[in-house]
Amino acid sequence: xxxxxxxxxxxxxxxxxxxxxxxxxxxxxxxxxxxxxxxxxxxxxxxxxxxxxxxxxxxxxxxxxxxxxxxxxxxxxxxxxxxxxxxxxxxxxxxxxxxxxxxxxxxxxxxxxxxxxxxxxxxxxxxxxxxxxxxxxxxxxxxxxxxxxxxxxxxxxxxxxxxxxxxxxxxxxxxxxxxxxxxxxxxxxxxxxxxxxxxxxxxxxxxxxxxxxxxxxxxxxxxxxxxxxxxxxxxxxxxxxxxxxxxxxxxxxxxxxxxxxxxxxxxxxxxxxxxxxxxxxxxxxxxxxxxxxxxxxxxxxxxxxxxxxxxxxxxxxxxxxxxxxxxxxxxxxxxxxxxxxxxxxxxxxxxxxxxxxxx
Amino acid sequence: xxxxxxxxxxxxxxxxxxxxxxxxxxxxxxxxxxxxxxxxxxxxxxxxxxxxxxxxxxxxxxxxxxxxxxxxxxxxxxxxxxxxxxxxxxxxxxxxxxxxxxxxxxxxxxxxxxxxxxxxxxxxx
Amino acid sequence: xxxxxxxxxxxxxxxxxxxxxxxxxxxxxxxxxxxxxxxxxxxxxxxxxxxxxxxxxxxxxxxxxxxxxxxxxxxxxxxxxxxxxxxxxxxxxxxxxxxxxxxxxxxxxxxxxxxxxxxxxxxxxxxxxxxxxxxxxxxxxxxxxxxxxxxxxxxxxxxxxxx
Ligand code: SF4
Numbered sequence: 001x002x003x004x005x006x007x008x009x010x011x012x013x014x015x016x017x018x019x020x021x022x023x024x025x026x027x028x029x030x031x032x033x034x035x036x037x038x039x040x041x042x043x044x045x046x047x048x049x050x051x052x053x054x055x056x057x058x059x060x061x062x063x064x065x066x067x068x069x070x071x072x073x074x075x076x077x078x079x080x081x082x083x084x085x086x087x088x089x090x091x092x093x094x095x096x097x098x099x100x101x102x103x104x105x106x107x108x109x110x111x112x113x114x115x116x117x118x119x120x121x122x123x124x125x126x127x128x129x130x131x132x133x134x135x136x137x138x139x140x141x142x143x144x145x146x147x148x149x150x151x152x153x154x155x156x157x158x159x160x161x162x163x164x165x166x167x168x169x170x171x172x173x174x175x176x177x178x179x180x181x182x183x184x185x186x187x188x189x190x191x192x193x194x195x196x197x198x199x200x201x202x203x204x205x206x207x208x209x210x211x212x213x214x215x216x217x218x219x220x221x222x223x224x225x226x227x228x229x230x231x232x233x234x235x236x237x238x239x240x241x242x243x244x245x246x247x248x249x250x251x252x253x254x255x256x257x258x259x260x261x262x263x264x265x266x267x268x269x270x271x272x273x274x275x276x277x278x279x280x281x282x283x284x285x286x287x288x289x290x291x292x293x294x295x296x297x298x299x300x301x302x303x304x305x306x307x308x309x310x311x312x313x314x315x316x317x318x319x320x321x322x323x324x325x326x327x328x329x330x331x332x333x334x335x336x337x338x339x340x341x342x343x344x345x346x347x348x349x350x351x352x353x354x355x356x357x358x359x
Numbered sequence: 360x361x362x363x364x365x366x367x368x369x370x371x372x373x374x375x376x377x378x379x380x381x382x383x384x385x386x387x388x389x390x391x392x393x394x395x396x397x398x399x400x401x402x403x404x405x406x407x408x409x410x411x412x413x414x415x416x417x418x419x420x421x422x423x424x425x426x427x428x429x430x431x432x433x434x435x436x437x438x439x440x441x442x443x444x445x446x447x448x449x450x451x452x453x454x455x456x457x458x459x460x461x462x463x464x465x466x467x468x469x470x471x472x473x474x475x476x477x478x479x480x481x482x483x484x
Numbered sequence: 485x486x487x488x489x490x491x492x493x494x495x496x497x498x499x500x501x502x503x504x505x506x507x508x509x510x511x512x513x514x515x516x517x518x519x520x521x522x523x524x525x526x527x528x529x530x531x532x533x534x535x536x537x538x539x540x541x542x543x544x545x546x547x548x549x550x551x552x553x554x555x556x557x558x559x560x561x562x563x564x565x566x567x568x569x570x571x572x573x574x575x576x577x578x579x580x581x582x583x584x585x586x587x588x589x590x591x592x593x594x595x596x597x598x599x600x601x602x603x604x605x606x607x608x609x610x611x612x613x614x615x616x617x618x619x620x621x622x623x624x625x626x627x628x629x630x631x632x633x634x635x636x637x638x639x640x641x642x643x644x645x646x647x
Contacts, residue, residue: 040500040543040545040546040549041498041499041500041501041540041543041546042500042543042544042545042581043500043541043543043576043579043581043582044579044580044581044582045576045579047579047580048576048578048579051578059575060575060576063502063504063575063576063599064502065502065503065504066501066502066503066504066505066506066507066600067503067504067507069502069504110507113514114510125514126514126515129510129511129514129515129516130514130515130516132511133511133514133515133516136511145600146508146600146602147504147507147508147600148504148599148600353503354498354503356503
């Protein structure tokens with residue numbers, strides 16, 4: 001047996017936009033053990049419920065992560081509305097669906113870019129981010145914010161989108177669809193990318209399920225787990241199928257995300273067709289008394305907000321279990337047995353979002 | 360409106376048996392979370408199968424020890440280390456035990472105590 | 485921009501930010517905003533860098549890292565705090581694990597407000613930083629080595645686990 005050495009990976013590392021730290025135990029070039037350390041971004045924001053009223057806390061919930069910001073606020077208010085028994089207007093549900101799909105598009109494009117960059121594919125990185133600006137422009141035009149939207153509130157949303165703007169948004173998405181196609185073609189058919197990704201970092205279906213993988217990480221291993229199917233917001237009234245790939249390797253996870261973007265565009269289109277007229281918010285009085293586990297599908301997978309209130313303005317507990325947090329055990333298994341040079345690529349295929357994971 | 364949820368209270372001794380049963384039934388582990396209610400700590404185990412949640416709750420004191428379920432679900436170690444670091448509840452037999460270094464916090468077991476942070480001078484400038 | 489004869493390189497570190505500001509910094513590098521036209525390149529190595537861009541606030545785990553990076557950057561160096569978190573702690577200032585803005589630990593030259601800071605204001609901040617950098621270079625101003633005196637005490641306090 002050759003000698004073992006331990007290599008620290010991160011927290012400040014060129015391929016990582018965010019601080020994640022891994023201790024890689026190596027035997028020659030092979031990784032034999034991985035010990036993750038987190039906590040570089042830990043703020044302890046869940047404890048702020050003691051200081052903020054439940055209506056103000058939406059802003060904190062949104063800032064758990066700047067990439068899935070909209071969906072965090074959506075999940076949080078959804079939980080509060082459920083506890084308080086609010087029937088929020090139909091139109092709001094559709095608007096929330098549209099925005100959450102927009103955030104998925106922007107997140108997936110962001111990921112495709114960063115991922116390409118980690119493989120040294122700079123031009124794809126630039127192109128993905130150029131397309132992403134289109135999505136952000138629409139988000140900004142409709143919500144007022146590029147990455148932190150601040151548009152959700154308990155009992156509805158702050159802004160409505162006019163019918164003309166909705167049509168324009170769909171037209172815009174149709175306009176960039178073929179560019180997206182070109183971009184995803186690179187990921188799905190380019191031979192050097194396939195060479196880097198196929199058969200690397202394989203996660204079996206069994207492991208994915210019991211180790212707690214969610215989102216594209218699970219769907220790349222043949223598990224059809226997609227919380228959107230539970231029909232929260234307006235997803236119950238929309239036709240869509242979760243994208244599932246069966247190989248469980250880096251390529252499969254990458255393909256899931258690439259194909260999901262088209263599902264998102266399709267969902268937005270359906271929403272625009274079906275969206276009813278009506279108010280977008282309602283008056284909310286009182287305070288939540290009860291507990292609920294609110295779930296939603298983020299770009300990275302299932303997120304859970306556990307909310308417990310006791311009839312006071314301040315909640316008793318708000319706990320967030322984010323997709324990256326539960327994707328850490330599968331990541332540890334994925335890395336064992338791989339080569340050192342593949343580590344950055346494998347780490348990025350679970351789309352780690354450390355801001356989320358550590359809160 | 361989403362489906363209502365129920366939470367079944369169980370005792371500390373039952374945890375491992377119930378979790379094993381859940382795994383046999385084909386559930387995946389969704390999360391383990393902790394809540395402090397006055398002097399008690401409620402630990403919530405959540406499982407999911409076909410989008411149906413099964414929830415178990417145990418109520419313990421901080422001095423109590425809870426058994427680890429990482430032998431059943433490998434991925435449980437992240438939650439158990441978290442409970443240990445943030446609440447100070449001892450979890451026995453975690454497969455990857457960070458021994459309190461998972462989260463590095465200024466205050467030890469921040470969620471088990473009341474923290475008052477005086478306003479910073481720079482904020483009032 | 486006539487005073488700019490050199491290509492300044494930046495190094496970016498994500499302290500405990502929510503990612504909002506980080507992705508906006510990355511967005512600055514991409515075709516829409518394209519700061520590379522000023523010769524600005526984002527590098528991963530502190531010894532190559534002139535400008536230290538920090539997002540997010542100081543917390544227990546990253547103070548050492550920030551300090552290390554800061555000390556490793558060769559003189560002259562400029563620090564830009566991007567986002568309200570980095571300026572003062574922002575919405576998270578009352579969190580138990582947040583010690584406050586970056587200026588609690590290292591000297592900051594330019595503050596870029598916003599939550600999230602917009603790419604335009606980030607670019608504006610970096611261009612302002614270029615001016616500061618040029619001045620420091622001309623006057624041979626060297627930055628101090630930073631050591632974190634409180635840190636030891638914190639450190640002891642933070643260790644533990646239920647014994
Ligand atoms: S300033 Fe706002 S967007 Fe930027 S890191 Fe802080 S919370 Fe996130």
